[in-house]
Amino acid sequence: MSASIKDRLSTLKTTISKKPHIVVETQICDTKCPHQCTTYVCPAKCYEIRDGKMLFQYEDCIECGTCLYACDQGAVSWNYPESGHGVTFPMG
């Protein structure tokens, strides 16, 4: 009954910009963050730990703002995608 996050995100239309709208200083996540919470609070799974290092990809972002409020280490520089880009919710 539970679809993967990839399958869930495939229900949305996204126009991916070439320019990342969110920039993460992953060095902060890797060296001083006690919780690395973005890996489990981000509903789109844009943050993952691989080989002990934080990896962030903006392409799946649905602009919800969770990481903007959740990161208390100053690692996330958050913005909206440039005009005409990003997520579209058919229903909302």
Add this chain to the structure above:
Amino acid sequence: MEEEKFDCIIVGGGVAGTAAAYVLAQNGAKILLVEKGEWTGSKNVSGGVIWGPTVWEIFPELINSIENPPYERFINRRRLSFMSEASSFSIDFHSEEFSSAPYNGVSVLRSRFDKWLGEQVEEAIAASDYAEDSLVATSILVDELVNENGRVCGIRCGEDIFYSDSVILAEGVNNLLTRSCGLMDDSYEAELVGTGIKEVWQFDRDLLESRFQLEGRSGVSNEFVGCTEGVEGGGFVYTNLDTISIGLVLGLKTLRDSGKAVYDILDSFKAHPSIKPILQGGKMVEYSAHVVPVGDIRLVPKQLYKDGVLVVGDAAGLLMNTGKSIEGMNLAMESGRQAALAVLRAKKQGDFSSKTLGSYQESLAQTFVLKDMNNFQGAVKFLHQPAMFKSYPNLVNQIMKNLFVADGEPKRKTRQIIQDCISESDLSYWDVLKTSLWGGAAL
């Protein structure tokens, strides 16, 4: 771009921004409504039910749309459910008194509903003196506010600058512009917001209506407590025309502390024995998420205006959580209307300084928006107690189970059952007494 000046630029085509734009356009103002999405609503997400009369007052056309309305269903059944792992106990209220328009509540899918709101704004513009000059501009992100001598006087979108006497910030909870102009400080506090996560499931309409006992366009709202694995927050199921919205709102700080994944908590909610059958025969057709204010007044700026600028809706942290219901969109719309009226007063006086725009906050304080938020801060604190999300829903279900069980043992009286259940729970009599007294006063 030739320099033309608007009376007001409204940033954001959600319920607050379109309400403000509509009131302004109807009352002879030259406006620009800027939306970053492809259409008004295309990036908007909510639970969601719009409660109360505000939407009907601002958009009277809604009454005439009843044959083919932009909303999904009117809500005449409200249910609140307390869940433990194996059980659920519900309070269920159904009333014919909620069955005639203007409805007490309507379920909406924002991408559709806000699109209709945007069309209403366009119609109001077309009927105004500024049919050629006012506009709704979509697919445009506002990069920054433009200031002159310390007052906001326009917006910059890429290379283009648009000037105006006033700007209404209706940009939602991820309020970068509101923070950039100093209306709110720069600390994004996880404690003051939640993450909403939702799936929309599609059904055959007849199946949906028989499953939820619906008639015509009637609908159900069901909120849930105790379904969040101990994380602060709750769940919801709302019926739409041929879909249901199912999801959770989770307090972001306790979610962060819990170490649990937001979608795993949603999956366990969907797998609950009381929820699983609801989804049978349906198909998940949309996944979405968005941050929401949780109703804490500390998120609301002390001052909602400055020279040339006002902030409304989620951008201003406006949300009411009484424990009995959570309301956001009606607060957003009312604040949009009040901001628009303040701009109209300023236009009349030819003064857009904070001195005249301050009437926005004065009039908002006289409406349910700030009255309810201030009045129910106790409820917000009360509902923040960790025990609310596990211990109490468990206790309620334990009591109900013992009231209803037929186990071949001699029956205990109700009072004895309650005493036994409390002593078997992780709560003390003192906790329960304190909580009932506090709850009675706060909710």
